[in-house]
Amino acid sequence: xxxxxxxxxxxxxxxxxxxxxxxxxxxxxxxxxxxxxxxxxxxxxxxxxxxxxxxxxxxxxxxxxxxxxxxxxxxxxxxxxxxxxxxxxxxxxxxxxxxxxxxxxxxxxxxxxxxxxxxxxxxxxxxxxxxxxxxxxxxxxxxxxxxxxxxxxxxxxxxxxxxxxxxxxxxxxxxxxxxxxxxxxxxxxxxxxxxxxxxxxxxxxxxxxxxxxxxxxxxxxxxxxxxxxxxxxxxxxxxxxxxxxxxxxxxxxxxxxxxxxxxxxxxxxxxxxxxxxxxxxxxxxxxxxxxxxxxxxxxxxxxxxxxxxxxxxxxxxxxxxxxxxxxxxxxxxxxxxxxxxxxxxxxxxxxxxxxxxxxxxxxxxxxxxxxxxxxxxxxxxxxxxxxxxxxxxxxxxxxxxxxxxxxxxxxxxxxxxxxxxxxxxxxxxxxxxxxxxxxxxxxxxxxxxxxxxxxxxxxxxxxxxxxxxxxxxxxxxxxxxxxxxxxxxxxxxxxxxxxxxxxxxxxxxxxxxxxxxxxxxxxxxxxxxxxxxxxxxxxxxxxxxxxxxxxxxxxxxxxxxxxxxxxxxxxxxxxxxxxxxxxxxxxxxxxxxxxxxxxxxxxxxxxxxxxxxxxxxxxxxxxxxxxxxxx
Numbered sequence: 001x002x003x004x005x006x007x008x009x010x011x012x013x014x015x016x017x018x019x020x021x022x023x024x025x026x027x028x029x030x031x032x033x034x035x036x037x038x039x040x041x042x043x044x045x046x047x048x049x050x051x052x053x054x055x056x057x058x059x060x061x062x063x064x065x066x067x068x069x070x071x072x073x074x075x076x077x078x079x080x081x082x083x084x085x086x087x088x089x090x091x092x093x094x095x096x097x098x099x100x101x102x103x104x105x106x107x108x109x110x111x112x113x114x115x116x117x118x119x120x121x122x123x124x125x126x127x128x129x130x131x132x133x134x135x136x137x138x139x140x141x142x143x144x145x146x147x148x149x150x151x152x153x154x155x156x157x158x159x160x161x162x163x164x165x166x167x168x169x170x171x172x173x174x175x176x177x178x179x180x181x182x183x184x185x186x187x188x189x190x191x192x193x194x195x196x197x198x199x200x201x202x203x204x205x206x207x208x209x210x211x212x213x214x215x216x217x218x219x220x221x222x223x224x225x226x227x228x229x230x231x232x233x234x235x236x237x238x239x240x241x242x243x244x245x246x247x248x249x250x251x252x253x254x255x256x257x258x259x260x261x262x263x264x265x266x267x268x269x270x271x272x273x274x275x276x277x278x279x280x281x282x283x284x285x286x287x288x289x290x291x292x293x294x295x296x297x298x299x300x301x302x303x304x305x306x307x308x309x310x311x312x313x314x315x316x317x318x319x320x321x322x323x324x325x326x327x328x329x330x331x332x333x334x335x336x337x338x339x340x341x342x343x344x345x346x347x348x349x350x351x352x353x354x355x356x357x358x359x360x361x362x363x364x365x366x367x368x369x370x371x372x373x374x375x376x377x378x379x380x381x382x383x384x385x386x387x388x389x390x391x392x393x394x395x396x397x398x399x400x401x402x403x404x405x406x407x408x409x410x411x412x413x414x415x416x417x418x419x420x421x422x423x424x425x426x427x428x429x430x431x432x433x434x435x436x437x438x439x440x441x442x443x444x445x446x447x448x449x450x451x452x453x454x455x456x457x458x459x460x461x462x463x464x465x466x467x468x469x470x471x472x473x474x475x476x477x478x479x480x481x482x483x484x485x486x487x488x489x490x491x492x493x494x495x496x497x498x499x500x501x502x503x504x505x506x507x508x509x510x511x512x513x514x515x516x517x518x519x520x521x522x523x524x525x526x527x528x529x530x531x532x533x534x535x536x537x538x539x540x541x542x543x544x545x546x547x548x549x550x551x552x553x554x555x556x557x558x559x560x561x562x563x564x565x566x567x568x569x570x571x572x573x574x575x576x577x578x579x580x581x582x583x584x585x586x587x588x589x590x591x592x593x594x595x596x597x598x599x600x601x602x603x604x605x606x607x608x609x610x611x612x613x614x615x616x617x618x619x620x621x622x623x624x625x626x627x628x629x630x631x
Contacts, residue, residue: 010295010298010299013295014208014211014291014292014295017288017291018211018214018215021214021215021218021288022214022218024218041356041359043224043352046352046355047352049355050169050172050173050351050355053130053133053134053173054126054130054173054177057126057129057130060122060125060126061126063122064119064122064123064178065178065181067118067119067122068115068119068178068181068182068185069185070111070112070115071111071112071116071119071182072182072185072186072189073108073111073112074108074109074111074112075186075189075190075333076186076189076190076193077108078105078108078109078329079193079326079327079329079330079333080193080326081101081104081105081108082105082325082329083322083323083325083326083329084101084322085098085101085102119178123174123175123178124174126173126174127170127173127174128170128174130173131166131169131170134166134169134358135162135166137362138161138162138166139162141361141362141364141366142158142161142162142361144366144369145364145366145367146366146367146368146433147433147434148393148434149364149366149367154239154242154243155239155242155243156235156238156240156241156242156243157238157239158361159238160234160235160239160357161357161358161361164234164238164354165231165354165355165357165358166354166358168231168350168351168353169351169354169355169358171347171350171351172347172351175347176344176347176348176351179344180344182337183337183338183340183344184337186337187334187337190330190333190334191334193330194327194330194334197323197326197327197330198319198323198327201300201303201319201323201327204296204300204303205296205300205327205331205334208292208295211292212289212292212338215285215288215289215292216285216338219281219284219285220349222281223278223281223282223285223349224349224352224353226274226277226278226281227278227349227350227352227353228353228356229274229277230271230275230278230350230353231353231354231357232274233267233270233271233274234271235357236270236271237264237267237268237271240263240264240267241264244260244264246517289335289338292335293331293332293335293338296331296335297328297331297332300324300327300328300331301324301328303319367435368432368434368435368453369453370452371449371450373450374449374450374451374452374453374455375446375450375451375452375455376451376452376455377443377444377446377451377452377455377456377459379459379540380443380444380459380540380541381444381540382407382409382410382411382444382540382541382570382571383406383407383408383409383442383443383444383445383571384406384407384430384442384443384541384571385405385407385440385441385442385445386403386405386406386426386439386440386441386442387439387440387441387442388402388403388404388438388439388440389402389403389404389429389436389438389439389440389441390402390403390436390437390438390439391422391425391429391434391436391437393434398594399422399425400422400425400426400429400594401593401595402439402595403422403439403591403594403595403596404596405587405589405596405599407571407573407587408571408586409570409571410569410570410571411571411572411586411587412571412572412574412584412585412586412587413571413572413573413585413586413587413588413589414573414575414576414582414585414587414588414589415427415573415574415575415588415589415591416575416576416577416579416582416588416589416590416591416612416615417590417591417592418592421591421592421593421594422591422594423545423575424545424575426591427462427543427545427573427575429441430443430448430541430543430573431456431457431460431462432448432449432453432456432457435449443456459539459540459541460539460540460541460542460543461534461535461537461538461539461541461542461543462534462542462543462545463527463530463531463534463542463543463544463545464530464545464546465545467518467523467526467527467529467530468517468518469514469517469518469521469526469529470514471514471515471516472513472514473508473510473511473512473513473514474503474506474509474511474512474514475490475510475511476514477514477518477529477533478490478493478510478529478532478533478536479533479536480533485536487510489536490510490532490536491510493532493536494510496532496535497532497535498528499525499528499529499531499532502525502528538569539569539570540569540570540571541570541572541573542569542570542571542572542573543573544572544573544574544575544576545575546575546576546577578619579612579615579616579619580619582602583602584602585601585602586601587600587601588600588601588602588605588612590605590610590611590612590615592611597610597611598610598611598612
């Protein structure tokens, strides 16, 4: 009995660790909700969805598996060759036989290294192709989301999904999947070789496998949780950075740098803590598996040493020195893949946590979609009609209440009213940025829900108060929606809106660099570029939402002249607070609290002496006072 005492001690220590981990897992499992131990998608579901992206490249993966078989030969044959070398060294020594074994060993090693190189190259190229497609799918799907859905998702979170989360999946396709397959094949092959060599010692090694599986299952639960928290904290900090770097000028104006620094530090600390928890979980699992490996080696050396020295036969199996050496190397080959599972789980759980967040975005159903039989419109006349339209951004909070009006082709219609009256909402509904709850919106007598969204919007040109310019050049921003346009046409559009007056003063003209959001241009210059961008498209319907608000008086006169000429291009819808800019509109609609209160021409509304008359008189008197003050 004393002969087996060391083995019993090792077993007791391992059993104590296993019991402690089981108790810890049971305690955590009972507190799933309170500790954020939630699961939204199963690993199997995530794996199947990710593998769909790998399906088009199955030939590359088959080739990698074939190459991998040659590299596995080294893991299976090298212990036997080393055992043979030990046998001839300890027994009848033959130098020529030793050289032969060493040459074979070296040859197998070289083949394994070459195969590993080509395997890595193929996997990296294939993995990047898969990631590019996944990244494109996420970006394309985000483009399909409605304005309402995009308003509810921080930009930083979407950037994290497209960039950080897809990068986390990269390791899965370039390393993890193939490595896991290879490790499984190595484990099976090594186990088979060990059984053939000495099944008694093999059974002793297999006694440690249940504990490996137990620790792996427990680690999987913990790692899934900590990786989800890490992803959440990374998203939080990216979202915070995206918002606050965009608004850093406001922060500086109000002298809130210290407050923002504290907020950023708080989020950084949260991410640090999540990372530390991740390291802690990983730091426990890997040593536990290594402990099992060392324990199996100790038991092997103890039992094998006693057997080799005392000619001990274990279960009818003799134990010799060459068997001990071979088994020692095989045990290493057996446990190394299992130890590698720690690192593979590390990346695999990161990939699954990222995949879960990516698929959450991809599973978002776009609220504004084409009907199955939606039609394509090559041309529209520009007739617009609202029939008893009701709309609310939030259920029950109506922004438009039974709005009805009719715009004839090439008419100019202006919408006026207090802030929140529903003016901008009407313009958004015409472009179908949102879907109405009740009523109908018709374009040339066709319900806009029966028209393909892309077809509908390509006939509209929108000039908004807050102009967004993309990084690039002036030319690329003007040609945003057009291809095959000549430089002469671009210059003509710039002259049409008087944008050439400042473009010609720039060193590079149309090729002048536009920095992020166009912050190297004034608000008025950005608005003129927006006008040129719209005019070159020659839309049938033009929408101006406070488009002249950021333009000085002199430039506004030029813009008004351009707009007067543009009336012949198509229908024009204008939202303006400055009533003097819409006096020549064919119809002026005054809104209040989501209803139409008055409508008619400028003179007709003045003669009514209603709300429009009050607004115009108030603005006129205010402008006269400002003129008197300047003079």
